[in-house]
Amino acid sequence: MIDQFSDASHDLAQDAQRSAAHRAVDERDVAGSPAPDLPGDLAIDLSGLEIAVLIPCYNEEASITSVVRDFRATLPGAAVYVYDNNSKDRTVELAREAGAVVRTEPLQGKGNVVRRMFADVEADVYVLVDGDDTYHAPSAPLLISKLVSEHLDMVNGARVTEIAEAYRPGHRFGNMMLTGIVANIFGNRVADMLSGYRVFSRRFVKSFPALSGGFEIETELTVHALELRMPMSDVDTPYKDRPPGSASKLRTYYDGFRILKLILVLVKEERPLQFFSLLSAVLAFVALVLAWPVLVTFLETGLVPRLPTAVLSTGLMLLAFLSLTCGLILETVTRGRREIKRMQYLRVPAPGARAPARDTLNTDSWNTDSRNKPARDTRDK
Numbered sequence: 001m002i003d004q005f006s007d008a009s010h011d012l013a014q015d016a017q018r019s020a021a022h023r024a025v026d027e028r029d030v031a032g033s034p035a036p037d038l039p040g041d042l043a044i045d046l047s048g049l050e051i052a053v054l055i056p057c058y059n060e061e062a063s064i065t066s067v068v069r070d071f072r073a074t075l076p077g078a079a080v081y082v083y084d085n086n087s088k089d090r091t092v093e094l095a096r097e098a099g100a101v102v103r104t105e106p107l108q109g110k111g112n113v114v115r116r117m118f119a120d121v122e123a124d125v126y127v128l129v130d131g132d133d134t135y136h137a138p139s140a141p142l143l144i145s146k147l148v149s150e151h152l153d154m155v156n157g158a159r160v161t162e163i164a165e166a167y168r169p170g171h172r173f174g175n176m177m178l179t180g181i182v183a184n185i186f187g188n189r190v191a192d193m194l195s196g197y198r199v200f201s202r203r204f205v206k207s208f209p210a211l212s213g214g215f216e217i218e219t220e221l222t223v224h225a226l227e228l229r230m231p232m233s234d235v236d237t238p239y240k241d242r243p244p245g246s247a248s249k250l251r252t253y254y255d256g257f258r259i260l261k262l263i264l265v266l267v268k269e270e271r272p273l274q275f276f277s278l279l280s281a282v283l284a285f286v287a288l289v290l291a292w293p294v295l296v297t298f299l300e301t302g303l304v305p306r307l308p309t310a311v312l313s314t315g316l317m318l319l320a321f322l323s324l325t326c327g328l329i330l331e332t333v334t335r336g337r338r339e340i341k342r343m344q345y346l347r348v349p350a351p352g353a354r355a356p357a358r359d360t361l362n363t364d365s366w367n368t369d370s371r372n373k374p375a376r377d378t379r380d381k
Contacts, residue, residue, distance in 0.1 A: 081100065179191070
């Protein structure tokens with residue numbers, strides 16, 4: 001009963017926060033909206049944290065200057081990194097002039113860039129944002145404060161906009177469909193799975209394998225958090241259309257199918273028993289459908305006139321049992337992999353947490369043991 005009351009209170013708090021964000025978007029012009037006021041429980045000092053703003057870019061000369069300038073103004077103590085992904089325009093030059101640390105990743109694809117950024121950059125808190133100037137930089141302190149004050153590992157900036165060009169109906173429908181699929185399989189804890197605006201803790205970044213190569217990286221980020229049951233939250237943030245001269249790199253159908261393919265792969269990798277059980281059920285059903293007429297004929301005449309069909313149905317039934325066996329074995333393997341990832345995740349302290357003084361404790365224990373032990377007699381006997 002207490003757990004149900006706590007869950008209901010948590011849901012009411014999230015609904016209130018979401019309603020407040022919607023009202024804020026309605027009352028302000030998104031393009032020039034100021035930084036939102038932090039609630040009392042989120043107004044904390046961030047000066048002691050090392051914050052890194054990570055911006056993956058590909059041909060974003062029309063927007064990169066504004067993105068770097070806005071985040072440097074919003075987070076003056078943060079280091080802003082721009083990782084260029086083989087741009088053919090002036091993205092690198094303009095980002096460097098705006099004051100960003102510019103690096104390059106030759107492997108094409110957003111997933112490859114994120115993998116490189118997470119491996120190279122050391123910080124306490126990471127802000128990942130696209131370089132297209134569609135996300136709201138003044139919301140960054142709110143996302144970071146929520147991450148730190150509530151000891152979360154990921155805060156997702158859920159997009160809120162009334163601008164049709166910014167969030168086209170096709171993209172909105174695709175996002176809802178893919179988010180719904182992930183929610184039904186892995187857990188319903190993210191409202192906007194494909195958002196490019198997120199804040200991470202160090203332990204999330206340093207435990208994330210980053211296997212994707214393209215725009216499906218957002219799906220992998222979400223499933224990683226859901227599978228390890230990390231503390232996470234959504235915060236509604238204003239979203240606007242691209243500036244003039246900037247074009248989207250997202251290919252609606254191609255990248256949509258790639259994301260769907262990744263979801264299927266993640267189901268196989270993270271839910272092997274369910275995946276192979278379903279495959280086993282389909283194979284067994286087809287085998288029974290094919291075998292039924294052969295069985296009826298055999299019971300009536302004692303003959304098997306359609307031997308190839310009988311052999312096919314037998315083979316399909318064997319495959320069904322093999323598939324089920326694979327699911328049982330891989331479920332155990334997946335559990336072991338999940339435990340290893342969890343232990344790697346726990347090796348990194350949360351933002352603001354103090355690492356235990358293991359060396360001091362071990363030294364004190366050794367000194368105590370040394371004092372209690374009698375000195376060894378080194379004289380010649």
